[in-house]
Amino acid sequence: MSMKNISQEKKDMINLSRRSFMVGSMKTSLFMAFGAAAIPSLLSAKESIETKQFSPNIWFEMDTDGNVIVNIAKAEMGQHIGTPIARILADELECDWDKVSIVHVDTDPKWGYMVTGGSWSIFHTYKPMSQAGAAGRMVLIDAGAKLLGVPANSCKAEKGFVISGNKKISYGDIVANGNVDKTFSADELAELPIKPGKKRHLIGVNADYKALDIPPKTNGTAVYGIDVEVENMLYARPILPPTRYGSAVTNVDDSKAKSLPGYKGYKVLTDPSGTIEGWVTVLATDYPTAIKAVDMVKVSYNAGKTANVSEADIQKEGERIVRDRKEGTVFVDEGNIELAQSKAAQTIEALYTTATANHFQLEPLNAIAEFKGGKWHIHTGNQWQSLTLPTVAKAAEVPESDVILHQYYLGGGFGRRLYGDWIVPALLTAKAAGQPVKLVFMRPDDTLFDQPRSASTSLFNASFDENNQFLGMEHALAAGWPTLKMAPGFLAPGVSGEGKVDMFSASGADHWYTMSHHRARAVNNKVAQDTFTPGWLRSVGQGWIVWGLESFIDEVAMKANKDPVDFRLAMLDGKGKQGGKAPESVGGATRLANTLDILKKKTANVKLGADEGIGYSVSAGQERTMPAWLATAAHVHVNKRTGKITVKKLWVVSDAGIVIHPDGAIAQLEGSLLWGLSLALFEHNEVKNGQVSKTNLHTYLPLRMNDVPEMDIELVESEEFPVGLGEPGVIGVAPAIGNAVYQAIGVRLRHLPMLAQHVTAALKA
Amino acid sequence: MIEFTLNGKKVQTDAASDTPLVWVIRDEFGLKGTKFGCGVAMCGACTVHIDGNAIRSCSYPVSLAKGKNVNTIESLNNEHPLQSAWVEEQVPQCGYCQSGQIMQAATLLDRNPNPSDQDIVNHMSANYCRCMAYARIKKAIKRAATSSVQYFDPNASSEGENA
Incomplete structure (x- = not known):
C-alpha cells in the first residue's frame, strides 16, 4: 500500500469500513473478520477466513467457553489501546467482558496498513469495531435462536447469552453446536445500527474498568523489544558519525579493542536505503563488551556539510x-x-x-535482526510498521514480503517509534556478520539519533x-x-x-x-x-x-x-x-x-x-x-x-x-x-x-x-x-x-x- | 569469579569486575524485569535492592555486589502491596520505568511506613517517568502505605478491598 492510501484508509475506517464482514465457525472456534474488500469474494465466510483473506485491523475469535480473543494491530506504548478497542466490540457483541483478552500482532503484508500515531486509534476503530460487534451479535442471536427452537426476533443477547423468555443458551454452546457461515456485504453492514453513546454500558464517561495490559507492567513480566533474545545472536552498539547526513568513514582503528575478551570486530555499514551514512557498529558476545569497545575504537570521518550548524x-x-x-x-x-x-x-x-x-523515551532504541527461513525477522517495538517495513526491505535488498516485524511493548513511543530507522543499522550489521544481531543504543547514541x-x-x-x-x-x-x-x-x-x-x-x-x-x-x-x-x-x-x-x-x-x-x-x-x-x-x-x-x-x-x-x-x-x-x-x-x-x-x-x-x-x-x-x-x-x-x-x-x-x-x-x-x-x-x-x-x-x-x-x- | 545472592539464590558470574550489574542480571541471569534507561544513574529504571538499599544497577559494578543480597522486581513475587496499589491506581502507561519506580518506593515504605506527600516526592524525584505518570505513582504509594500499616479501628469490618 502506498503512502497516499493512508488518508483513504482513514476515511474508510471512520465513514464505515467499505468492507464486507464475515462470521464463520471453524473447528472449535467462531471467527469474525472484515473482508479484504467491499464486495464479498466468491468464497464463503469460512473459506475466506481459512485462507486469511481478511483485514487485520479487526478480527476476533470466540471459543466454546465463550472466551473472546481480540487481535490488536495497534502498538501498545502506554495508551492501553487494546482494552478500549476490545471494549467497543464487547459492548455491541454483548459478550462477557471477563472472558475477553487481547493479542498484539506482528506484521504480515496481507494484513493491510499498520500505524499507531496521530491520536487516531479510537477515531479510526470506533465505528468498524462497533459494527463488527453488532454483526457478530446478530449472527449469534440467529444461531442461538435456531438451537433454542424459537424465532430470532424473540431473542436478546446479554453478557454472553442468547435469551428468549425463560430459555437461554451461552455463546460458548452456540459456538460448539452451531454451524455459522455468514457474510455481510459492505452495504448490509452499513445498515446495521450501532448503539448511541447513552445506550452503551461498557464504554462512556461513567464506565469504570481497568486496562488489560497493566498487571504485567507492575511485576517485570511485560516484554519490551530490549528484552528479546534469539539464539546465537551477537550484541552490537553503534558509533555515530559527526553529522546525521553526509558523513563518510575514512578509517577505523580498533587495535585497542582487540584485547577485550568477547570483542568480535566492527562493521562499516553501507546502506542501500540511504537511511544512514557513515555508520560503524561494533560487535561482541555480550553488550557490556560492546559498550566498552565503542570507546576503544577510533573512527575517522569526512564530516557532512552540516558539521558546524548551530541553533x-x-x-x-x-x-x-x-x-x-x-x-x-x-x-x-x-x-x-x-x-x-x-x-x-x-x-x-x-x-x-x-x-x-527531544523524545527521551525511556527504552533506548534497539532491534534484533535475524535472517531465518528465507526471511528477515525483526524484533522491536514500532508504531508505524507500514512506513518502516519498505525501508527495511530496501536496506536488506529483499522484497517487502520477506521482512516480518515482530511487535513488542514499546518503552515509550511519543512519535520516536513511528519511523523505525534504527532497524536499518541492526539489519545491516546482522547481514554483514552473517549472524543474528541485537543492536542496542546507549542513551547518548539514542539522543544523537533522535528525530x-x-x-x-x-x-x-x-x-x-x-x-x-x-x-x-x-x-x-x-x-x-x-x-x-x-x-x-x-x-x-x-x-x-x-x-x-x-x-x-x-x-x-x-x-x-x-x-x-x-x-x-x-x-x-x-x-x-x-x-x-x-x-x-x-x-x-x-x-x-x-x-x-x-x-x-x-x-x-x-x-x-x-x-x-x-x-x-x-x-x-x-x-x-x-x-x-x-x-x-x-x-x-x-x-x-x-x-x-x-x-x-x-x-x-x-x-x-x-x-x-x-x-x-x-x-x-x-x-x-x-x-x-x-x-x-x-x-x-x-x-x-x-x-x-x-x-x-x-x-x-x-x-x-x-x-x-x-x-x-x-x-x-x-x-x-x-x-x-x-x-x-x-x-x-x-x-x-x-x-x-x-x-x-x-x-x-x-x-x-x-x-x-x-x-x-x-x-x-x-x-x-x-x-x-x-x-x-x-x-x-x-x-x-x-x-x-x-x-x-x-x-x-x-x-x-x-x-x-x-x-x-x-x-x- | 564473583559470587552474590540474587533473589535469595547464590549465583556466580565470570563477568569482568567493572561490568554494570544491570547487564549481569538481565543478560546472564535472564531477569528482564530490571530495565536499562540512561546508563548514568539519572533515571532509576534499573533500580534494584542491594542489602535492602535502592541502587542504580546500571552504575554499580558487579564486583561490588560480591557477598551481597541483590533483589530485583521479580523477588517481590507480585505480592508487594505496591504492586496491587499500582494496579488499583492504574499507574503504568508504557510501564518501562515501573519496575524501578516500585523498587525505589519499596525502600521508602520499609523505612517510613506512613510517608507524607513531601516524603514521597523527596524519595521519588530522581526516578524519571517519560509518560509522566507521576501523580498516580504518588497516589499508589499512599494507597500501599495505608494498606500496609495496621491501624486499630474499632468500626472497621474485616471486609473491603484492602482487608
Missing part, C-alpha cells in the same frame, strides 16, 4: 523565511489580509520561537482599526518538517493548489476562531531539515504552533482592550467554516467555546497571591479533521528576583466526544499536561556543531515528580463521535503558562522553554 543558524534561517512572503505555502487564506493590512490604523507584530527538544522536535519560528501580525477593533491576522510559521523527510506522500497541497505543506507542521494555525481576514503560511526550514531528521514529537506541530498562536491571541486581546477569555469566546461563534462537520467535528467552534466557558466558571473564584496569575488557552488537536476540544488554564507564581516560574495548578476541560475509556483518557491527559509543562519550562536541546548538545539526563532535564502541580481534569459528557486524546493535552499548557506569567508580572515571554533568565532579562528591559 542560532536554524533560528536565523527561520526568521528570514517567515519574513519573506515568497517563501513557503499558504494553507489558510480567509478574506483579504492584504486589504485589511492596508486599511489598518494600527498593527502589532510578534515573533515566537521554540528550541529543539527531535525541530526548533521553530512563528511570525504574527495583527491589524486593528482606529478604535482598536481587531481586523485580521497574518501568521507565518517555519520549522523542519518530519513528514517531508519520512513520509513525503503525506504532504498536502496549499490552499490555491500551489506548493506543498506538512500539515503535521501546520495544523493548529488553521484554528477555529472566526476572523474576517486570516492568512497562514507554512515554510520548511531547510537548515533544520538538512541537519537532522525532524521528528513527530507528541502533539507535533500543534505543540509549538499553538504556543505562539494562543499567546498572540492574548496580545491581540490586550491591544483590543478585551478580557482574553471573553475575546476568545466572541470569536468562537461556530459561523461559516467554523461550524464543524459530521461526524468528526459536529458543533465546531461552539463546542470549544463551551469548554472555555466551563473553565471560566471553574476558575472564577481562584485566589491569587502576589506575583501570581491565571492564563488561558484553547486548542483543537490534532487536526481540523479530528478535533479534541480543550480549554486549558494555568495558575502560576513568578519569583521576580530569581525569575523562577512555578506552576501551582493546571486545569483542562476536554470534550472529545464519547469517551471510551475514561480512566485511560484521564491518564493520557495527566501525562500530556505534564509533557506540555515540561516543554514549556524545562526541555531544550540546542543544536551545536551539527548535533543536539545534551545527550543524557544529567543535562537534559524533563519534569520530575517535585515539579508536578495540582491538576484538575474534566471530561465533558458528549454523544458525539469519539476523537483521540493521546496528544492534545500537551498543546494548551505552554500558552496558558505564558499568558499567566503576563497576568502575574506583565512580562510577555516569546521563547520556549520559558526560563528564569528570560524572566529576569525581560524585567530589566
Whole structure:
C-alpha cells in the first residue's frame, strides 16, 4: 500500500469500513473478520477466513467457553489501546467482558496498513469495531435462536447469552453446536445500527474498568523489544558519525579493542536505503563488551556539510523565511489580509520561537535482526510498521514480503517509534556478520539519533482599526518538517493548489476562531531539515504552533482592550467554516467555546497571591479533521528576583466526544499536561556543531515528580463521535503558562522553554 | 569469579569486575524485569535492592555486589502491596520505568511506613517517568502505605478491598 492510501484508509475506517464482514465457525472456534474488500469474494465466510483473506485491523475469535480473543494491530506504548478497542466490540457483541483478552500482532503484508500515531486509534476503530460487534451479535442471536427452537426476533443477547423468555443458551454452546457461515456485504453492514453513546454500558464517561495490559507492567513480566533474545545472536552498539547526513568513514582503528575478551570486530555499514551514512557498529558476545569497545575504537570521518550548524543558524534561517512572503505555502487564506493590512490604523507584530527538544523515551532504541527461513525477522517495538517495513526491505535488498516485524511493548513511543530507522543499522550489521544481531543504543547514541522536535519560528501580525477593533491576522510559521523527510506522500497541497505543506507542521494555525481576514503560511526550514531528521514529537506541530498562536491571541486581546477569555469566546461563534462537520467535528467552534466557558466558571473564584496569575488557552488537536476540544488554564507564581516560574495548578476541560475509556483518557491527559509543562519550562536541546548538545539526563532535564502541580481534569459528557486524546493535552499548557506569567508580572515571554533568565532579562528591559 | 545472592539464590558470574550489574542480571541471569534507561544513574529504571538499599544497577559494578543480597522486581513475587496499589491506581502507561519506580518506593515504605506527600516526592524525584505518570505513582504509594500499616479501628469490618 502506498503512502497516499493512508488518508483513504482513514476515511474508510471512520465513514464505515467499505468492507464486507464475515462470521464463520471453524473447528472449535467462531471467527469474525472484515473482508479484504467491499464486495464479498466468491468464497464463503469460512473459506475466506481459512485462507486469511481478511483485514487485520479487526478480527476476533470466540471459543466454546465463550472466551473472546481480540487481535490488536495497534502498538501498545502506554495508551492501553487494546482494552478500549476490545471494549467497543464487547459492548455491541454483548459478550462477557471477563472472558475477553487481547493479542498484539506482528506484521504480515496481507494484513493491510499498520500505524499507531496521530491520536487516531479510537477515531479510526470506533465505528468498524462497533459494527463488527453488532454483526457478530446478530449472527449469534440467529444461531442461538435456531438451537433454542424459537424465532430470532424473540431473542436478546446479554453478557454472553442468547435469551428468549425463560430459555437461554451461552455463546460458548452456540459456538460448539452451531454451524455459522455468514457474510455481510459492505452495504448490509452499513445498515446495521450501532448503539448511541447513552445506550452503551461498557464504554462512556461513567464506565469504570481497568486496562488489560497493566498487571504485567507492575511485576517485570511485560516484554519490551530490549528484552528479546534469539539464539546465537551477537550484541552490537553503534558509533555515530559527526553529522546525521553526509558523513563518510575514512578509517577505523580498533587495535585497542582487540584485547577485550568477547570483542568480535566492527562493521562499516553501507546502506542501500540511504537511511544512514557513515555508520560503524561494533560487535561482541555480550553488550557490556560492546559498550566498552565503542570507546576503544577510533573512527575517522569526512564530516557532512552540516558539521558546524548551530541553533542560532536554524533560528536565523527561520526568521528570514517567515519574513519573506515568497517563501513557503499558504494553507489558510480567509478574506483579504492584504486589504485589511492596508486599511489598518494600527498593527502589532510578534515573533515566537521554540528550541529543539527531544523524545527521551525511556527504552533506548534497539532491534534484533535475524535472517531465518528465507526471511528477515525483526524484533522491536514500532508504531508505524507500514512506513518502516519498505525501508527495511530496501536496506536488506529483499522484497517487502520477506521482512516480518515482530511487535513488542514499546518503552515509550511519543512519535520516536513511528519511523523505525534504527532497524536499518541492526539489519545491516546482522547481514554483514552473517549472524543474528541485537543492536542496542546507549542513551547518548539514542539522543544523537533522535528525530527531535525541530526548533521553530512563528511570525504574527495583527491589524486593528482606529478604535482598536481587531481586523485580521497574518501568521507565518517555519520549522523542519518530519513528514517531508519520512513520509513525503503525506504532504498536502496549499490552499490555491500551489506548493506543498506538512500539515503535521501546520495544523493548529488553521484554528477555529472566526476572523474576517486570516492568512497562514507554512515554510520548511531547510537548515533544520538538512541537519537532522525532524521528528513527530507528541502533539507535533500543534505543540509549538499553538504556543505562539494562543499567546498572540492574548496580545491581540490586550491591544483590543478585551478580557482574553471573553475575546476568545466572541470569536468562537461556530459561523461559516467554523461550524464543524459530521461526524468528526459536529458543533465546531461552539463546542470549544463551551469548554472555555466551563473553565471560566471553574476558575472564577481562584485566589491569587502576589506575583501570581491565571492564563488561558484553547486548542483543537490534532487536526481540523479530528478535533479534541480543550480549554486549558494555568495558575502560576513568578519569583521576580530569581525569575523562577512555578506552576501551582493546571486545569483542562476536554470534550472529545464519547469517551471510551475514561480512566485511560484521564491518564493520557495527566501525562500530556505534564509533557506540555515540561516543554514549556524545562526541555531544550540546542543544536551545536551539527548535533543536539545534551545527550543524557544529567543535562537534559524533563519534569520530575517535585515539579508536578495540582491538576484538575474534566471530561465533558458528549454523544458525539469519539476523537483521540493521546496528544492534545500537551498543546494548551505552554500558552496558558505564558499568558499567566503576563497576568502575574506583565512580562510577555516569546521563547520556549520559558526560563528564569528570560524572566529576569525581560524585567530589566 | 564473583559470587552474590540474587533473589535469595547464590549465583556466580565470570563477568569482568567493572561490568554494570544491570547487564549481569538481565543478560546472564535472564531477569528482564530490571530495565536499562540512561546508563548514568539519572533515571532509576534499573533500580534494584542491594542489602535492602535502592541502587542504580546500571552504575554499580558487579564486583561490588560480591557477598551481597541483590533483589530485583521479580523477588517481590507480585505480592508487594505496591504492586496491587499500582494496579488499583492504574499507574503504568508504557510501564518501562515501573519496575524501578516500585523498587525505589519499596525502600521508602520499609523505612517510613506512613510517608507524607513531601516524603514521597523527596524519595521519588530522581526516578524519571517519560509518560509522566507521576501523580498516580504518588497516589499508589499512599494507597500501599495505608494498606500496609495496621491501624486499630474499632468500626472497621474485616471486609473491603484492602482487608
